[in-house]
Amino acid sequence: MSDGPTYGFDTLQIHAGARPDPATGARQTPIYQTTAYVFRDADHAAALFNLQEVGYIYSRLTNPTVAVLQERVATLEGGVGAVCCSSGHAAQIMALFPLMGPGMNVVASTRLYGGTVTQFSQTIKRFGWEAKFVDFDDLDAVKAAIDDNTRAVFCEAIANPGGYITDLDEISKLSDAAGVPLIVDNTSATPYLCRPIEHGATLVVHSTTKYLTGNGTVTGGCVVDSGKFDWSASDKFPSLSAPEPAYHGLKFHETFGPLAFTFHGIAVGLRDLGMTMNPQAAHYTLMGIETLSLRMERHVENARKVATWLEADDRIEYVTYAGLESSPYFDRVDRICPRGAGGLFTFAVKGGYDACIKLVNALEIFSHVANLGDARSLIIHSASTTHRQLTPEQQDAAGAGQNVVRVSIGIEDADDLIADLDQALSKAAH
Template identity: 80%
Template sequence: MSETLGFDTLQVHAGNRPDPATGARQVPIYQTTAFVFRDADHAAKLFNLQEVGYIYSRLTNPTVSALAERVAALEGGAGAVCCSSGHAAQIMALFPLMQPGCNVVAANKLYGGTIQQLGNTIRKFGWSAKFVDFDDLKAVEAAVDENTRAIFCESIANPGGYITDLDAIAKIANKVGLPLIVDNTSASPYLCNPIKHGATLVVHSATKYLTGNGTVTGGIVVDSGKFDWSASGKFPSLAAPEPAYHGLNFHAALGGMAFTFHSIAVGLRDLGMTMNPQGAHYTLMGIETLSLRMERHVANAKKVAEWLEKDSRIDAVTYAGLPSSPYHSRIARICPKGAGALFTFAVKGGYDACVKLIDSVKLFSHVANLGDARSLIIHSASTTHRQLSPEQQIAAGAGPNVVRVSIGIEDPADIIADLDQALAKATA
């Protein structure tokens, strides 16, 4: 699909061709485990990566491939790989880069589950993470050492909606010769294109805005195709002989598609974190209206944040779309179409008032999710960020007096009315 097509066109047509067998206009759900080979020679070439095609749905599936192509087109990437969840996407992104003893430099303002994954779980692989305030550029560069293999951040950080200066972080990544991985879940490719700002890899939880209706768990990794994996000798999985494929050097053989092919041929083959075709189909449907939904999400979030900021029952609002936000100046450069619809607000009365607020909403759904068409609310300190220390919670923007909201596409007056009545009960 041509890069010259507009976003609204790509979100409908990228990866979507009439089915060659039936002429079906919409991408079919290829609900099959395996694919029949033409003959023995065809099978051998597929397994030896000499020919591109379908073998087994753990590796590739036409429905899932259509989704990968569409998201790669929207992000401006060379290729993409779909997997079972956003967390799986993060592991898939790191898997070809890391070796035991290696580390990743990560922002301290991240989704609590990501801090848990990078701070604790990856240690079981012999990997580690260094968490740094990414607004302190000198600290980011100072954290990099000879064993660092990637720099990781979110474009719009969850839960506070903080906008990362991707240009500045990419400049550091280029200086030290490391790939920059950006989680673009909270922004979606409609609001932010990390690759244009220097990102090497972009990860998504397709569970959120891409699908947009709370029906799918999925993840996607998009590769820019621009990083030189052979330059430093630090990435042998991509730029050294691969024993499983008779010494194939992925980067030498496949160039800008090395990461994508490795993630399928090795990552999905051995880790098995595969997206199912029905999930891919639902996400394809959701993406068709992504720009329309994001425009409404942003417009509603701005109205709700402005109302909250003026309310005497609120101590602070973190929405970057407010002129009072320290991140407001980054919108025009990083997220020119809006600051997203995810943010937090601090309630007078602290922890107890937040809990009462959560229990008093009627229109809002109290769920551990974001990016739904519905407005969602959660108290991060007691749920998504509960496993963190109090200091980590505060650093991540999820202190005990803070509530996170994901503003939906309902009538904004109804969203505000629900918060109004719930705050009245919470602060009485």
């Protein structure tokens, strides 16, 4: 779309980044299922490889279908650019890769998806990186955890699995004061409910597998660059501020300014890590995003109804949905997620672990899967699945205790969802 009018979210989710195909006039973005692209001549090829000209070389780096998705997500998030990759986990590594080095650490929230906790606590050690986990509701603890070797602060806007809302305004003040970027995983909220860059985030990551695609068909990830961080303000980020040997001493921040992180993500990150999104996955995600606002409105409406019903049921110990007035995070909804608290939350079942297993097995509409953000309602017992690698203490800290199930409320009829939970809870009590 051209510069000029300021378009609303519903218009941008359909049109941002997309133009009719110049070769055929096709209105929907084509799937450019190609590995490589023909250069105009030798000079054109050299300019592309020297980063003197933007264009297509090889689909590990750039692809026209993926490029439309990158521009669309960046636009919806209010960023200057984005890099799409093969999964949400890939996006997290892609976000950290230009920032970290051996001996460096990331200060991370304890309230994260279990797979992220494992990736940060175990896998990144192989790179010589460290994660320091802190309760992000304890601002003094977050401040104390940031040290001279900290290179990023990481949290989720709406935390998986509990649906807790992070006070991004306060966390960003701490990261700004320390001169390090704030990375916010916005998967559970999507830019329709929350725009972390407006609350001080430097980078936003997504598992596009979830709400952005919305139909459970493909995996993908995305890193959105706010363009607002000064990578040259200190010597902490040499990948972006110092000469890059692979490009004849080019300095990414000096050369590309606000787009430094985005260009590095493609020219170095995708080039060397190879965690590329395939064009068909990008196509499915683009189609999903076209209805994002409509789906998120229904997710929120249904989640509020179901959570309210569960909270009033004697078979339930507690419900964590931030959209309930009883939630300690309720006062953050209007400020951080003004369009609603999302469709993800947990509830604790009286009867503990065994009752949770019976509940999951008795449901008929809810699908028992390790995913969220689908149009279908989903449930999982995190302690026996997604968070089973964690210790009981880590499970409790992440809001995934033995007696807790996570639900991702879909866009079905809310009354049908309540009836399904009712009959399953009755069976779980016996």
